[in-house]
Amino acid sequence: MSKLLITGATGFLGGAVLARALSDASIESILLLVRADSANEGVARIKNNLANFGCSEVLLSKINENNILLGDLAYSENFLNDERLSSVTHVINSAAVASFGDNALIWKVNVEGTLKFVKRMADVSGLVRFVHVGTAMSCVPEAGTLVTESMARKPEEEHLVQYTWSKSTIEQLMMEHCPQLPLVIARPSIVVGHSEEGCRPSSSIFWVFRMALMLGKFMCSMEDKIDVIPVDYCAEALLLLARRSELTEKVYHISAGDAGSTQFVEIDRAMASALNQNPIYATYQQVDYSELVRNRRNFKEIYGPCNERLMLRAMRLYGEFSMLNVRFSNKKLLDLGMSPPPRFVDYISRCVETTRDFSIPELMKVDFK
């Protein structure tokens, strides 16, 4: 890889990609699309984020103003004429509004702005690979299945949140509008924590497990499985997909697959061990949403100061996802020589350690931007 452009490097996945890319000798230069008022502020935002990924001072010192391309995907036209884009050879596009909330920017950024950016990059003659970061959930999987990669789409009304609908739509539009783009779509499953740094880079989704276990009841069965990977594994896979010269497939899951997915009962055990508590398996109740609503008066006692309505909204949304019991096949990725990911329960103690001082309402903010 000679000239790599990364979008979303102030975020969770993009930050992990950059942290890893900085020590990759095959990369000649790195350009980062960043939202900031100045290149100097852009550098500071990137370094702040990288510090959460355990990057050494030596690696941090490699970032300077020349790495920064100031730009906002909601206003793509303002940065698309930057000449540096014309010499990019590889792109890892992880910028998006990754929120289960009702954020008005989801469509403008994830679909409209991204499509303009993709069209610009499709005109770059030396572009070798454009890795677009999708999400495995955008296919609206059938409950209880092992899902394989497919471009089949479900209609908007079947999506639980606008975010997954936007991610499904942009994949389709990129294919339709830019057939010449050397596109590979990477669809991570559920990215939780970092195998070494725990939740220091982000508490995204980790709080859901804690929230359910603290309540002692939730919508999934303890026997259900969930497909979770750590962010550093995801980053390594994205770089592999960017670097590999011949790829026979257009779409790859980055996932734990059937073998690496984890049962909630295992998560309960691992979490309890990390917290020095007893697992709640014996008393856990699988309930429907209406039972969670009936418990709302207890939320403040269990979780501390919180907004009951937001807690319920989170429980309904993530409760529905938790009941899916889906695994995403990782055969295609493993066939490329990628090793399987560490299991969630093998690094859960680091996630517990790094979130110990925060309440659930504090941890969940990241997913309701």
Ligand SMILES: NC(=O)c1ccc[n+]([C@@H]2O[C@H](COP(=O)([O-])OP(=O)(O)OC[C@H]3O[C@@H](n4cnc5c(N)ncnc54)[C@H](OP(=O)(O)O)[C@@H]3O)[C@@H](O)[C@H]2O)c1
């Ligand atoms: N986390 C997961 O479990 C997961 C699973 C599957 C797929 N994904 C996908 O992975 C990608 C990254 O997600 P993430 O979890 O890393 O999210 P994140 O931590 O919220 O990071 C999002 C990144 O996108 C940037 N961004 C947002 N709006 C932008 C805009 N208008 N212009 C330019 N940049 C913008 C953010 O920049 P600012 O810092 O300026 O806001 C940030 O760097 C997304 O495409 C998501 O769909 C995530």
